[in-house]
Amino acid sequence: MNMKSILNQTLETLKEKGVCADNLRKVTAPSELITQLISTLANLSGDYKGSYSPAPDYQGLLRQFNALQQLNVSFGKQLTFYREKAKQDRDNPAELKRLQDEVNSERGANEQLTAENERLRAERLEADAETERLKALVLTLGGNPEAWERNALCFDISANDMLRIIDAPCMIIKRGNVQFKVLEMLTLTLVGDNLSALGVDYNTGQVISRGVVHKANGDMVASVPATHISTLFRNMKGEETVNVRCDQDRNRLIIRTGKNAYNIPLCMDTIPVVDESDLTAKYSITFPANMLHRTLQRVMHSAGKNDVRHYMNGVFLSLDKNTFNAVATDGHRMSVMTQDVLFTNEPQEEIVTPVAPASLSGTSSGVILPIEVCPILMKLLGANQGNFRIDYSESYLTFNLGDVTLVSNLINGSYPDWHRVAGVVKHNTEKFSINALVLRDALSRALPLINAGAVSKNANSTGVFVFKSNALMIKSPNQNLIECKEVLDIEKVAGEQEDKIEIGINCEYLLRALNSLISHSDEETEITVALKDTVTGLEIGFGDDCCDIIMPVSLADLQDLIGTLSPESISADELHDDTNTMMMTGFDGKAHNIGLGSLGAIDSRILHASLGVFTESAEICKALVNTIEGQSLDLVNLSEEFGDLNWYSLGVFPSASGIHYGRILETNIVKLAVRYPEKFEAFLAHDENRNLVEERKALVNGIK
Structure with a gap:
């Protein structure tokens, strides 16, 4: 086969791969073979007109690099072709030698192509490095590398x-x-x-x-x-x-x-946001920013935190006929702030009270704002002046504060009837006028010592307040390890002048109430304290628009508790004789000196039922803790544990005590009817508000 035939075959092979003379016109290589190949391809195919020259730019070099790679593949196919021809013509030594020489020549050309590839790759890397250097130079000169x-x-x-x-x-x-x-x-x-x-x-x-x-x-x-x-x-x-x-x-x-x-x-996960359709406002109210800031500051300290009664873990905001109310309570104390509302459809520029649409006049509605939102809202309100709008939707409150929009979840549930509690303390007959700053300073001194001297957590923060006509004495309980006493001048403005009232009050609650009242009152510092007896709530008021109500602490129960825990009530022998007795803290918070032999006085089946309820309850709590820590809720396990608990409480105990479980359930309903005469009220759930004597009578009569 002559050279022309080989080149024709090579041309066909290159054309099959899309390679022609025009594609190779800018290949830079010292090899004469490549130059000859390009010229031959041009003469045979007639598809290239012009002269060969190296590429002057970076993109041209890349195109040359790709073309050389394709040419290298083509030469590899040529070698395969030559080998096959050699097998066919092996009987012709001269032809075989000629083909071998051509193969060696092609191998040399391939080596040159490989070297050319490496050179072009190095040039590309050098160009990339130059690009980065120029970007760094732009940064140094203060420019924008983007x-x-x-x-x-x-x-x-x-x-x-x-x-x-x-x-x-x-x-x-x-x-x-x-x-x-x-x-x-x-x-x-x-x-x-x-x-x-x-x-x-x-x-x-x-x-x-x-x-x-x-x-x-x-x-x-x-x-x-x-x-x-x-x-x-x-x-x-x-x-x-x-x-x-x-x-x-x-x-x-x-x-x-x-x-x-x-x-x-970057985080590539989807961020959960509130759907715009859920924010469609049913109505809107406009507020002065400083007014709502002061309102939240006044009441939020009384809100529950992590209370199982979830509806107490927030601030209740309501429209009640022609007033706007903000209320917070945790069942032991309550703060109330009221404000008149202007009902109009006319735009208002400067306002000092909330402005609501005229259609809302005379209506009553309310929502519970989560307590977690309040500190954030307070900071945003403190940084804003003028007016802002609150949009009320089905499940959200939207606070429009200029460039900031806060969308708050709402707590589902019925808020306690705070009007009823406030109405009770309005009948308090004994009223005193006290300087809030003087009272706050006295509590700030006494509270740390009262807490330090308390012998039980239940006695923490509890102070004894003795009201007289012209003086108030604050002292620690008698059995506290640290004694303290503060005496303040007060003025009795209503009630019997000769009466003396001694009442237990949570000093921390009172101190927080005073701080909020003082911050709200600007210059005035005189407050009114109204009380009736040792069981009715104490009302602390400033003006007609705000007040705090604090439920008193029963000093009789406190005395009994402290007496039980008093070191003098336990002998040295009882403290150190571990073989016969042991000290245990009961669920009532009291310490009990239990003789181990006294366990024999308890029916073994009743003891079995009681301990069984305890252990199964622990298993239920463990399952819930596992879920809180990230595991899926195991309803099968919970069903098993509740079944075991019912077996102990509705099977073993009734059998051991002789009291049918149906009677137990009926008696409990009668007891609850005594506690809540009309309907459930969270306020009545606390011991200090319950009629324990009547509840006990109901239980005794039901079990007989």
Whole structure:
């Protein structure tokens, strides 16, 4: 086969791969074989017109590199072709030698191509390094390196402006959320020059804050750990220009200032947000910002925290005919703040009271705001002046505070009838006028000593208050290890002048109430304390719009408790004789000196039933703890444990005691009817408000 035939075959092979002379016109190589091949291809195919020259630019070099790789593959196929021809012509030594020489020549050409490939690769790496060097140079000169990437999503902003945008959403985000890491994220949304930040909490709600940026390029949505970005910008205070870029290819938020750069990983999970359709307002009320701030400050200290009665873990906000009320209670104390409402459909510029639509006049409605929202709302209200709007929807309250919007969850449930409790204390006959500042200072001195000298947690914070016509004495209980006494001048403004009232009061509750009243009262410091007896609530009032009610502590029960725990009531022998007795703390909070032999006085089956209920209850609690720690709720296990508990309580105990379980249940219903004559009231569930004598009579009569 002559050279022309081989070249024709080579041409066909190259054309099959899409390679022609025009594609190879810019291949740079010293090999004469490549030059000859290009010329031959041009002469045979006639598809190339022009002269061969190396590529002058970077992109051209890349095209040459790819073309050389294709040519290398083509030469490999040629070698295979030559080998097959050699097998066919092995009987012709001369032809075989000629083909072998051509193969060696092609091998040399391939080696040259490999060297050329390495050279082009090195040039490409060098060009990449030069690009990075030029970017660094631009940074050094104070320029914007994102100009190298025209499609980058980025913006400029000062550190202080960024903090103003992200601070409010970061307040609601809880750190260390092991189960839901997505709730630790802050979501940044850029649309045009407008930047918004979103923080979410399942139990509380969400906060959205808005601001304006500079040199924005493209829209973006990026979620990053709130702690990381908040800490970073707090340490950048004073920086006038901070560049923020979203690198979607690497899932990073890149923050640059000066010569410094920080890469924060993006969260790719979906952030749970409240659906816009759920925020459709049924009605709206406009408030002065400072008024609602003072209202929450007055009442929130009385709200329950982690109370099993979930509806008490919040502040009750209500429209009651023509007044706006804010109420908080944990069952032991209650704070109330009222304000007149202006009902009108006319726009109002400067307002001093809440303004509601005229259609709401004379109506009554209320919602329970979670206590976790209140500190956040207080900070936002403290930073705002003027008016703001609250939108009431089915399940949310939306506070529109200028550039910040707080969407709060609402607590489902019926709030206690606070009007009934407030109505009871309105009949208190003994009223005293006291200087709030003097009383607060006295409690601040006495409370630490009362707590330090208490012999039981149940006696903590309890002080004895002795009211006379012109003096108030505050002292620690008689059995406290530390004695203290404060005497204050007061004025009796109503009641019997000669009566003396001695009452137990939780000093911590009273101190918190005084602090909130003083902060609310501005300049005036005189308060009114109204009481009736040792069981009716104590009313602390300032004016007609706000008051606190604190339930008294039974000094008789306290005396009995302290007497039981008093070191003098336990002999040295009883304390140290571990063989015959042991000290145990009962569920009533009292310490009991139990002789081990006394267990024999208890019917073994009743003891068995009692301990069985205890152990099965512990198993139920363990299953719930496992669920709280992240495991799925095991209903099969819970059903088993409840079944075991019922066997002990409805099987073993009735059999051992001779009291049918049906009678036990009926008697309990009668007892509850004594405790709640009309309906359930949380206020009546506390021991100090129960008629324990009548309840006991009901139990005795039912069991007979």
